[in-house]
Amino acid sequence: xxxxxGRETFSRLLNWDRGxxxxxxxxxxxxxxEGFKGLDPxxxxxxxxxxxxxxxxxEGKRWIGAVYFPRGQQSFTAIxxxxxxxxxxxxxxxxxxxAFVTNQELRxxxxxxxxxxxxxIDVQIYHLERIASLLNTPPFYGIRMEFLDIxxxxxxxxxFLRTIINDFPELKVYWNKWQSDLMAIxx
Numbered sequence: 001x002x003x004x005x006g007r008e009t010f011s012r013l014l015n016w017d018r019g020x021x022x023x024x025x026x027x028x029x030x031x032x033x034e035g036f037k038g039l040d041p042x043x044x045x046x047x048x049x050x051x052x053x054x055x056x057x058x059e060g061k062r063w064i065g066a067v068y069f070p071r072g073q074q075s076f077t078a079i080x081x082x083x084x085x086x087x088x089x090x091x092x093x094x095x096x097x098x099a100f101v102t103n104q105e106l107r108x109x110x111x112x113x114x115x116x117x118x119x120x121i122d123v124q125i126y127h128l129e130r131i132a133s134l135l136n137t138p139p140f141y142g143i144r145m146e147f148l149d150i151x152x153x154x155x156x157x158x159x160f161l162r163t164i165i166n167d168f169p170e171l172k173v174y175w176n177k178w179q180s181d182l183m184a185i186x187x
Contacts, residue, residue, distance in 0.1 A: 002150070009132045012148045013103045016069045020046070023069035024053050026147045027101035030126065030134060031056065031065060033143070036099065039065075051089030056099075061122070063097035064089050068104065079104050083114050090121050097122035104128055138163040 002008050016023060024041060031054075032039050039056040042049035052064035066086035068079070083100055090098050098121060100114070106127040115123045135144040138160040144150050152160060165175045 002153075006132055006136045008150055009135050009144060009148060010128065012150065013069075013128055013132055013135075014073060014105070016071055016103050018147075020067075020069070022147060023101075023103070024067045026143070027065060027067045027099075027126070028054055029143050029147075030101065030131065030140075031099055033139065034134075036063065036065075051086070051092045052095075055093065055095070058097060058099070058122075058124075061096040062094065063099060063122070064093050064095045065099045065101060068100070068102040070103070074104055076106075076110050079106065079110075080114065084117065087118060087121065090118075097124070099124045099126065101126040101131070102128070103131065 003011060028039050028041055036056045036058050039054055041054045042052055053067045054065040056063055056065065064086075066083075066089065068082045068086075070078075079102065082102075086100060087098060090096070100123065102125075104127060106114070106125065111125050111127065114125060134140050135148070138156070141152050141156060141160055145152070161175075165171045
């Protein structure tokens with residue numbers, strides 16, 4: 001049975017068992033939907049990646065992306081060690097920023113520590129709660145279904161429909177008529 005209140009998404013991300021390639025692909029799709037442009041993955045199936053899992057631009061600047069999806073919660077020291085290693089890729093790839101995508105829980109204080117390791121580098125951290133929150137919104141339901149096998153609930157289907165209708169005003173007329181007809185049938 002599916003856990004409610006976003007716990008299913010959270011749990012499947014934290015207990016990631018799908019390997020490196022799907023985690024890098026998920027990260028690429030998330031970042032593309034978050035405004036990162038020209039995304040170019042390095043080697044999701046394995047190979048020398050030159051201290052980056054992907055390159056892209058963000059706000060007109062060259063950035064790299066790094067993905068860290070171990071199974072289960074790791075110590076902050078392990079996460080920080082991986083982050084520091086990935087931070088080296090910024091200079092090595094003539095970039096100005098790093099998007100670090102991880103399935104790990106990170107407290108505000110821990111995110112602050114990571115973000116301030118090198119003040120000259122722009123950093124965006126996509127941590128477990130941030131990713132789960134995105135995947136539990138209508139624009140990301142398809143991505144969640146593809147990468148986590150979590151189907152939409154009835155409530156999510158209605159939310160998704162409402163989002164589509166708001167995006168296409170010509171559909172609003174039909175939606176309003178349907179709701180009106182439905183109310184008439186009920187009374």
